[in-house]
Amino acid sequence: xxxxxxxxxxxxxxxxxxxxxxxxxxxxxxxxxxxxxxxxxxxxxxxxxxxxxxxxxxxxxxxxxxxxxxxxxxxxxxxxxxxxxxxxxxxxxxxxxxxxxxxxxxxxxxxxxxxxxxxxxxxxxxxxxxxxxxxxxxxxxxxxxxxxxxxxxxxxxxxxxxxxxxxxxxxxxxxxxxxxxxxxxxxxxxxxxxxxxxxxxxxxxxxxxxxxxxxxxxxxxxxxxxxxxxxxxxxxxxxxxxxxxxxxxxxxxxxxxxxxxxxxxxxxxxxxxxxxxxxxxxxxxxxxxxxxxxxxxxxxxxxxxxxxxxxxxxxxxxxxxxxxxxxxxxxxxxxxxxxxxxxxxxxxxxxxxxxxxxxxxxxxxxxxxxxxxxxxxxxxxxxxxxxxxxxxxxxxxxxxxxxxxxxxxxxxxxxxxxxxxxxxxxxxxxxxxxxxxxxxxxxxxxxxxxxxxxxxxxxxxxxxxxxxxxxxxxxxxxxxxxxxxxxxxxxxxxxxxxxxxxxxxxxxxxxx
Numbered sequence: 001x002x003x004x005x006x007x008x009x010x011x012x013x014x015x016x017x018x019x020x021x022x023x024x025x026x027x028x029x030x031x032x033x034x035x036x037x038x039x040x041x042x043x044x045x046x047x048x049x050x051x052x053x054x055x056x057x058x059x060x061x062x063x064x065x066x067x068x069x070x071x072x073x074x075x076x077x078x079x080x081x082x083x084x085x086x087x088x089x090x091x092x093x094x095x096x097x098x099x100x101x102x103x104x105x106x107x108x109x110x111x112x113x114x115x116x117x118x119x120x121x122x123x124x125x126x127x128x129x130x131x132x133x134x135x136x137x138x139x140x141x142x143x144x145x146x147x148x149x150x151x152x153x154x155x156x157x158x159x160x161x162x163x164x165x166x167x168x169x170x171x172x173x174x175x176x177x178x179x180x181x182x183x184x185x186x187x188x189x190x191x192x193x194x195x196x197x198x199x200x201x202x203x204x205x206x207x208x209x210x211x212x213x214x215x216x217x218x219x220x221x222x223x224x225x226x227x228x229x230x231x232x233x234x235x236x237x238x239x240x241x242x243x244x245x246x247x248x249x250x251x252x253x254x255x256x257x258x259x260x261x262x263x264x265x266x267x268x269x270x271x272x273x274x275x276x277x278x279x280x281x282x283x284x285x286x287x288x289x290x291x292x293x294x295x296x297x298x299x300x301x302x303x304x305x306x307x308x309x310x311x312x313x314x315x316x317x318x319x320x321x322x323x324x325x326x327x328x329x330x331x332x333x334x335x336x337x338x339x340x341x342x343x344x345x346x347x348x349x350x351x352x353x354x355x356x357x358x359x360x361x362x363x364x365x366x367x368x369x370x371x372x373x374x375x376x377x378x379x380x381x382x383x384x385x386x387x388x389x390x391x392x393x394x395x396x397x398x399x400x401x402x403x404x405x406x407x408x409x410x411x412x413x414x415x416x417x418x419x420x421x422x423x424x425x426x427x428x429x430x431x432x433x434x435x436x437x438x439x440x441x442x443x444x445x446x447x448x449x450x451x452x453x454x455x456x457x458x459x460x461x462x463x464x465x466x467x468x469x470x471x472x473x474x475x476x477x478x479x480x481x482x483x484x485x486x487x488x489x490x491x492x493x494x495x496x497x498x499x500x501x502x503x504x505x506x507x508x509x510x511x512x
Contacts, residue, residue, distance in 0.1 A: 204247040204255045206262050214238050216271050217245065217262070227273035231280040232258040252320035253291075257283050291316035298329065302336055304355050308385035315358065317365040328365070331419050332358050338415035339408075348407055356394035356412050359387070363395075375399045439491060444483050444499075449475075461498040462487075468505040476501040 208214065218225045218238060225236055233254050237246040247258045260283045265271050268279075292309075295316030299307055318329035339357035340350040363378030370377050379396030387395075390406035397409040398416050437455040440462050444453040449470035454463045464483065466476060480501045487497055 204259055206245045206247055206259055208243055208245060208266060210243065213266060214245065217266075219271065219273075223273060224271050224276065227276045228258070228261070228280070231277055232261065234258040252322065253287065253317070256320060257287055260286070291319070294319050294329070298333065298358070302333065302354055302358060303351070304336075304358060307355075311359065311362065311381070311385050311387075314362045314365055314381070318361070321365050326420065328361060332361055334419045335360060335412070335415045338418055339411050342411050342415060343408070346407075346411070348411070352388070352391060353408050353411055355387075356391045356408050357415055359391065360395050360398050360412050360416060373399065373401050375401050436491070440487070440497070443486060443490070447479060447483065449479070459497065461500065464499065464501045466501060466503050468503050471503060473503065476503045 208217075216224070217228075217236075219227075225238070228234075229236055233251070234257075235248040236258070237248055239246070245262070247255050247262075257280065261276070261280045264279050264283070265276065268275075292313050293316070295312035295314070298315055299305070299312060315329070315332070318332055319327070321328040336354045336357035339353035343353035344350045359378065359382055361374065361378065362381055363372070363374030363376070366377060372380070375396050375398055379392050379402070382392045382395050390408055393402070393405045394409040394412040396402045397404040398413045400413075404410060404413075437459050440455045440459060441453040444450055444462060444464045447464075449466045450464055451467050452465040454465075455461075456463060462483070464479070466479065471479065480499050483501075484497070484499045487499070
């Protein structure tokens with residue numbers, strides 16, 4: 001290729017490149033122009049939308065403000081109306097006050113006029129009284145002071161005579177009603193307190209699953225049973241009674257220790273002398289803790305505070321003691337409640353009475369042998385642990401072994417007797433109690449003219465219903481006395497029995 005053709009081709013290429021550049025430049029300009037136009041259009045649309053949003057918000061705000069202004073105007077209108085009503089009411093009250101003031105002024109003037117008239121009348125009455133007094137003094141020959149003295153003396157004598165007769169009447173009435181009121185207080189006290197009856201004896205039956213266990217309890221040549229008896233102080237009777245072993249001892253604490261120890265040994269299965277001693281020692285400690293816990297729970301239940309820990313332990317021991325078949329702790333709790341109620345009825349301190357009632361039999365659970373009666377020994381224990389003198393006296397005097405020096409002492413004595421004498425409390429089982437009620441009813445039924453008999457009030461009252469056509473009113477009184485005498489002669493009973501004979505006439509007819 002020649003140089004000329006090369007140059008021509010280069011020039012042609014340059015021309016073609018310039019033409020293409022111009023063409024692309026024009027295209028870019030037109031494209032830029034179209035993009036700018038589209039952007040302007042979008043800006044106009046956005047501007048219009050924003051203007052519309054602003055206009056809408058403005059209208060909303062305007063409507064809210066107008067609504068708020070209308071509400072405020074309404075409230076202002078209501079307040080204005082209320083003020084106008086109050087103003088009208090105040091004007092009316094002011095008018096009423098002015099009218100009443102004028103009425104009071106008129107009434108005051110009238111009162112002053114009447115007061116002047118009354119004063120004049122009073123002066124006239126004083127003059128007339130003075131004249132009459134002078135006339136009376138002239139007629140009687142006595143001055144006013146002398147006449148007054150004589151009148152006072154006569155009134156004194158009359159009042160004294162009336163007072164003496166009234167005092168005599170009160171004394172006679174008190175003699176008639178004192179016994180009845182005392183019985184009423186005692187009966188109300190008994191009715192408000194009731195405890196469970198717990199009859200205990202000197203043996204406890206321990207049940208086992210099978211008779212093979214008896215041989216293991218006895219042990220080789222009897223060594224286990226001897227170790228158990230030596231450790232607990234309880235006689236263990238193993239006989240032909242099926243699935244049962246009898247624990248015999250007069251001390252309920254020992255019986256309970258033996259029972260619990262046997263229970264643990266049988267449950268564990270390891271029964272030999274060393275194990276027996278270990279278990280018995282553990283059970284003794286457990287029983288001691290239970291005694292203290294029982295004493296604390298008893299004092300908390302009764303609301304008694306500030307008691308010495310040793311006294312609390314003695315109270316807990318009462319749970320395992322009995323007196324004439326009656327559980328000692330139940331008896332002490334019942335006596336305490338009775339004492340509190342009776343002291344409150346008589347206007348005395350119920351807390352002191354309850355404390356004395358709870359402690360009255362602590363001499364029955366001694367830690368050591370003593371020759372003293374339980375009441376005196378209990379008093380010495382209470383004195384040892386700093387109980388108050390009136391409580392100590394009530395403990396020592398509840399069986400009349402020392403002189404009573406406080407009002408709580410007779411209350412404790414009476415409540416102790418009430419708790420011991422109630423049906424089922426001591427020595428008397430349910431069958432004997434029911435038999436006594438039956439005997440009462442049968443005794444009254446043996447008299448002629450008696451139709452029905454009812455023993456009520458736990459055997460303390462016997463109601464006898466007689467036929468009106470067989471016995472008259474006079475004979476009912478005679479029958480009541482005869483039944484009472486026969487009960488006294490033939491029956492044994494606690495307290496007293498009231499016999500009420502009822503005679504009534506009934507007229508019955510039918511409307512058909």
